[in-house]
Amino acid sequence: MKKLFILFSIIFLGGCMTLRTYTIEKPRTDLDVLGNQGYLTGSSKGTSKKNKFGDTRKISVIEFELK
DSSP states (O other), X not given: OHHHHHHXXXXXXXXXXXXXXXXXXXXXXXXXXXXXXXXXXXXXXXXOOOOSSOXXXXXXEEEEEEO
16 A cells, blocks of 8 residues: 555656756855964965865756646
């Protein structure tokens, strides 16, 4: 009986549900370090490390729509 209910649910939701996935790229906003950069006293050298992650980040989006 439980298997029949699961099968019926899959068939019913398959006709009434739309699934959409896509990937978007957004700029990274966490790259700028302001202030004393973690030093308690004094200041930093003024040189920053090279960013190994790039200037953008990829985000996977999954959308469910019930009709």
